[in-house]
Amino acid sequence: MTTALEIVSPEKLLLSRPVDMVVIPAFEGEMGVLPGHAPMILLLRGGTIRLYENGQVTGEFFVGGGFAEVTPDRCTVLATEAIPLAEVSRGEGERRLAAAEQEWERVDKDDVTARDAVLARLQSAHAMIEVAGAA
C-alpha cells in the first residue's frame, strides 16, 4: 500500500507520486505519514520532507512552510516553496535570516499575528541554513 504524495507550490505542481511513507515537518514536530493515516490538516514549519520507498529515503525537499492535507490514501503538501535538498543554498538562508531579524526589530511585539508571522520566517530561515549546512 502506498500514499499518493503531492507537493504543490503556488506556481506549479512539483511532485506527484506514490510513496511508502513521507515525513513532513508539521508545526508541532516531524510527522511520518503512512497509508491509512487519519484525516488531518496541518500547518507546516520550515523543514525537510523525506520520501521513503522500500525502506530507503528516495527524495528530500526543503519547504519554507505551508500546509498539508492527509487522508488515508493521499498526502497533499501545499508549500510556500519547495526546493530539492541538494539545491538549498546557505547564502540564501543567511540573507533571509538577516531580513527576518531586521523585521523582528521593527515588528510590534503586542500584535500577535504579525509577531507570529515574523517568528515563522525566522524559524524557516534557521531551518534553511541548518539544512544547507548538513547537505
Place this chain on the structure above:
Amino acid sequence: MPSLKALRTRINSVKSTQKITSAMKMVAASKLRRAQNQVESARPYAQRMARMLSELAANVAVTPSAPRLLVGTGRDQVHLVVPITADRGLAGAFNANVGRASRALIQRLEAEGKTVKLLPIGRKGRDYLRRDYGSRIVHEVSLAGRKRLEFADALPVAERIVGMLEAGEFDVCTLVYNRFISVISQQTTSQQIVPVPVAGAGEGAARAFYDAEPDEETVLASLLPQNLATQIFTALLESAAGEHGARMSAMDSATRNAGDMINRLSLNYNRTRQANITKELIEIISGAEAV
C-alpha cells in the same frame, strides 16, 4: 486628386505600421504561450487550496470570533473593488471591458447607498477610473515591467487587503478581471474574495472529519490569507494571459487592416500614375497636331 508623391509616402507609412503590428502580434503570441503555461501550472495549488479550505471551514462553527476573512465583518456597507487590468494598451477592448464592468459595479453599489473604495491593479484601469472616481482610489498597484509574474507579486496586495479588513476599512471585497477563456475570448468576471465564498459550506455532515494541528483556528488563520493571495495570483495570471490573447487578436486584425489599406492605396497610386501618363500623351499628341 492626391499627388503621386503623397500617395507613395502614405503607402510607406502604412507599410511600416504593418511591420510594427505584425511584430507585436508575434511577441504577444510567444508571451501568450508562456502565460498560458503559467496559468495551467498554478491551477493545482489553487484547486487543492480551495478543497482544503472548504473542508476546514465546514468544521469551524460560524461564531463572532471566527476569522473575518471567512465570515466578513457582518456588515455590507463598504465595498472594496479591485479592478485588474494591463499596464499597456493596444489590446483591443481588454482594458476598457474591465473599466466598464467596474464602473457598472460602482454605479450599482452606490445606487444602493453603499460606499465604494477602489484599489486598481494595473495602470490602464487606474487611468480609466481616475477621472470619474479618483477620490475613491485608496491605493494602487502597478506591476509594469515584470517579465514573469511571481507569487511574491500577489503577496503584498493580499497583505494590504487583509490589513484594511482588520482595520475595518471595508466589508466586502470584489475582484474585477478578465478571465482567460481562449486566445480570442476573455470573459470579464467579478469575483467576491472577502468574505470567502466557501463551496459546499454547511453540508459538513457528509464529510470526513479532519483533525487539525495545531488547531482549527490557527490553521485557518494562516490558510485564509494564503488563500486570498492565491486567488489574487490566479486572477493576475488569468488577466495576463487574457491580455496577451487580446493583444494578439487586436494586432492580427490591425495587420490585416493595414494590408487592405495598402491594397487600396496601391490601386489608387497606379490609377493616378496611369492617368498622368495618359494626360501627358494627350498633351504631346494634341501639341503635334496643332503644328
